[in-house]
Amino acid sequence: MNAVPPISDFRASAIGDDDPAGAAAVRIDGLSKTFSKAAGPVLDDVSLTIRRGEIHGIIGRSGAGKSTLVRCINLLERPSAGRVFVSGREITSLRGRALRTARRDIGMIFQHFNVLSSKTVAGNVALPFKVAGLPRAEIARRIPPLLELVGLAHKADAYPSELSGGQKQRVGIARALALDPSVLLCDEATSALDPETTEQILALLRDINRQLGLTIVLITHEMQVLRDIATRVAVLDHGRLVEEGATFDVLAFPKSAVARSFLSGLVAHELPPPVAARLLPEPVADSDPVLRIVFTGDAAHDPIVADLVSHFQIVPNILHGRIDYVGDRPLGVLTLVAGDAGKRLPAVLSRLASFGLFVEVIGHAVRSAVTRRHGAAV
Amino acid sequence: MPFDLLSPAVTALLFESLKQTAYMVSIAALVSTALGLPLGVLLVVTSPGHILPLPIFNRILGTAVNLVRSTPFIILMVAIIPFTRVIAGSSVGTSAAVVPLTVAITPLFARLAETAMREVDRGLIEAAEAIGASPLQIIVRVIIPEALPSIVAGQTVALVSLIGYSAMAGTVGGGGLGDLGVRFGYQRFMPEVMLAVVIVLVAIVQSVQLLGDAAARAVNHRIARGKRSTS
Ligand SMILES: Nc1ncnc2c1ncn2[C@@H]1O[C@H](COP(=O)(O)OP(=O)(O)OP(=O)(O)O)[C@@H](O)[C@H]1O
Ligand SMILES: [Mg+2]
Numbered sequence: 001m002n003a004v005p006p007i008s009d010f011r012a013s014a015i016g017d018d019d020p021a022g023a024a025a026v027r028i029d030g031l032s033k034t035f036s037k038a039a040g041p042v043l044d045d046v047s048l049t050i051r052r053g054e055i056h057g058i059i060g061r062s063g064a065g066k067s068t069l070v071r072c073i074n075l076l077e078r079p080s081a082g083r084v085f086v087s088g089r090e091i092t093s094l095r096g097r098a099l100r101t102a103r104r105d106i107g108m109i110f111q112h113f114n115v116l117s118s119k120t121v122a123g124n125v126a127l128p129f130k131v132a133g134l135p136r137a138e139i140a141r142r143i144p145p146l147l148e149l150v151g152l153a154h155k156a157d158a159y160p161s162e163l164s165g166g167q168k169q170r171v172g173i174a175r176a177l178a179l180d181p182s183v184l185l186c187d188e189a190t191s192a193l194d195p196e197t198t199e200q201i202l203a204l205l206r207d208i209n210r211q212l213g214l215t216i217v218l219i220t221h222e223m224q225v226l227r228d229i230a231t232r233v234a235v236l237d238h239g240r241l242v243e244e245g246a247t248f249d250v251l252a253f254p255k256s257a258v259a260r261s262f263l264s265g266l267v268a269h270e271l272p273p274p275v276a277a278r279l280l281p282e283p284v285a286d287s288d289p290v291l292r293i294v295f296t297g298d299a300a301h302d303p304i305v306a307d308l309v310s311h312f313q314i315v316p317n318i319l320h321g322r323i324d325y326v327g328d329r330p331l332g333v334l335t336l337v338a339g340d341a342g343k344r345l346p347a348v349l350s351r352l353a354s355f356g357l358f359v360e361v362i363g364h365a366v367r368s369a370v371t372r373r374h375g376a377a378v
Numbered sequence: 379m380p381f382d383l384l385s386p387a388v389t390a391l392l393f394e395s396l397k398q399t400a401y402m403v404s405i406a407a408l409v410s411t412a413l414g415l416p417l418g419v420l421l422v423v424t425s426p427g428h429i430l431p432l433p434i435f436n437r438i439l440g441t442a443v444n445l446v447r448s449t450p451f452i453i454l455m456v457a458i459i460p461f462t463r464v465i466a467g468s469s470v471g472t473s474a475a476v477v478p479l480t481v482a483i484t485p486l487f488a489r490l491a492e493t494a495m496r497e498v499d500r501g502l503i504e505a506a507e508a509i510g511a512s513p514l515q516i517i518v519r520v521i522i523p524e525a526l527p528s529i530v531a532g533q534t535v536a537l538v539s540l541i542g543y544s545a546m547a548g549t550v551g552g553g554g555l556g557d558l559g560v561r562f563g564y565q566r567f568m569p570e571v572m573l574a575v576v577i578v579l580v581a582i583v584q585s586v587q588l589l590g591d592a593a594a595r596a597v598n599h600r601i602a603r604g605k606r607s608t609s
Contacts (some may be wrong), residue, residue, distance in 0.1 A: 026484075048566065053461070063507055065442035074508055076504055076507060097512075100510040100511070101510060102510075103508060103509065103510040104509065104510045107507070107508075107509075108505070108508040110504075110505065111503055112501055114501040114502050114504060115505075115531060116505065116520060116523065116524060117524065117599055117600045118523040118524050118526060118597075119523065119599075127506070127509065127511075128509040128510075128517060130515075130519065131506070131509055131510055131512075131515050131519070132510070159599040160598055160599075161600060161601050161602040161603070162602045172505075175505075175509065176509075178509075179510075185508075292597060321415045327551070
């Protein structure tokens with residue numbers, strides 16, 4: 001119903017919109033990938049720019065093509081069409097030695113860590129240096145600061161079998177950062193870790209992003225991972241890019257159905273199915289409008305429900321709601337039945353809007369049915 | 379002990395035969411490792427979907443390996459006599475016997491090494507590709523080290539087979555323990571010699587197996603040992 005005003009990027013990104021086009025860390029241009037004609041394209045004309053210094057989340061259902069997209073950035077998968085630029089240089093035109101050299105600028109970490117069981121922690125971290133042909137003494141000099149960075153200095157001589165999952169991922173991170181890449185690709189890097197370890201790894205990634213200005217591309221299934229560290233989000237569905245924007249904007253005002261359903265675990269965009277089933281698209285006699293209110297920023301702290309009661313004497317019945325914090329910014333979604341609003345609905349909506357809230361009438365509820373199901377009105 | 383029953387002359391023969399077996403087996407083992415490991419690597423990396431896919435080459439190589447593997451050793455030994463003569467300068471004798479032994483064991487070891495290296499997780503290879511490793515670097519720094527415990531186990535199996543094959547080397551005048559057992563134990567009906575030969579062979583095979591297992595364990599870091607670093 002109401003047009004959503006654009007919200008400026010809530011976290012300072014390294015580069016503003018007015019920066020030159022060359023500031024893109026990764027530019028994906030018309031990328032398509034088809035594995036087999038019968039199965040159809042896995043990626044379908046995806047274009048996406050990832051700016052330098054961002055932590056760019058990629059979400060989508062299983063099989064949407066997230067891994068394929070990220071693997072096309074370092075050409076572990078060769079796209080069927082389209083081009084990929086990393087730090088302004090086209091990767092997709094490279095082969096052989098030139099490609100291998102270019103890959104040193106792109107680190108990657110994996111869901112299952114992929115550390116060598118035959119090498120110690122130091123040996124694993126030495127691998128990129130050996131591959132790059134650094135002299136032994138130089139390698140020995142470079143390893144300790146890397147282990148320090150990921151908090152594994154005391155485990156240099158341990159084998160991966162003696163490490164926890166989180167420690168193995170730290171080895172993976174140290175190895176990925178060894179050659180000082182400008183982009184780090186993370187394919188569900190925390191999916192195999194428990195929540196506490198996930199937090200620690202995310203904190204490490206965020207530190208690295210800030211300290212080294214490293215651009216991070218991060219596939220995740222876990223919405224709290226997005227909320228906690230991503231500055232921007234891209235949403236893939238059936239191989240197409242359906243939505244892209246600053247994390248807060250996508251969380252607060254998802255445009256695509258996929259994003260809405262995906263984010264509902266975090267932000268209460270969608271009503272639980274039994275409640276949603278009772279909503280009517282059009283008002284009938286004896287029905288009340290159902291409002292969906294999105295709180296962003298300070299309005300989240302205002303007693304708006306109390307205000308509705310005292311100002312309009314309407315009887316709000318809360319159906320569903322949740323307030324969360326994205327970065328340090330509150331984001332809440334509240335769905336309520338504006339009981340007895342009647343003709344005052346336009347006035348109610350404009351008053352809520354005047355508080356800086358985003359309000360939408362998402363349907364109507366027959367008074368008795370909802371009230372009976374959800375107890376007495378507030 | 380059977381040694382007490384053996385005359386000094388037969389005991390000397392036993393040691394002579396042991397030396398011949400040791401010679402044939404160790405040379406054949408060294409050469410078949412040097413040839414079989416690269417062959418195994420080629421069988422893996424040129425297979426479809428691996429790091430250097432060459433399907434036709436892979437098919438031809440696989441067929442050649444199977445051909446040698448399915449030829450009975452006794453026939454192989456005779457069939458390659460011209461080749462043996464070129465390599466060893468003669469078609470009879472202990473040195474000459476090394477050639478068919480090597481030819482027979484190389485494909486076996488190659489297949490065992492191939493199986494071991496095929497097991498190396500695709501993810502590890504991709505991680506190496508992602509840091510810019512070349513196919514050769516991936517083979518040397520990732521595939522072989524990661525497969526080493528299984529390669530060593532395969533090597534042990536091949537070595538035991540090799541000791542078995544070496545007993546047939548008498549056919550081309552190679553000598554060795556098997557030959558001694560057949561000539562004295564069977565043809566001259568000296569069961570104590572046969573028994574001594576069998577005991578020595580069993581002892582060798584057992585030692586090879588024990589050493590092989592220990593070596594495989596020593597290079598295996600896939601599972602944590604008791605010694606944990608203090609943290
Ligand atoms: N090497 C391949 N050969 C054939 N099909 C593939 C290959 N890799 C991926 N696919 C197909 O491409 C589609 C997208 O796969 P992809 O791994 O990119 O999905 P994803 O979004 O990462 O999923 P998930 O969340 O489960 O990891 C899937 O249907 C998958 O079966
Ligand atoms: Mg995936």
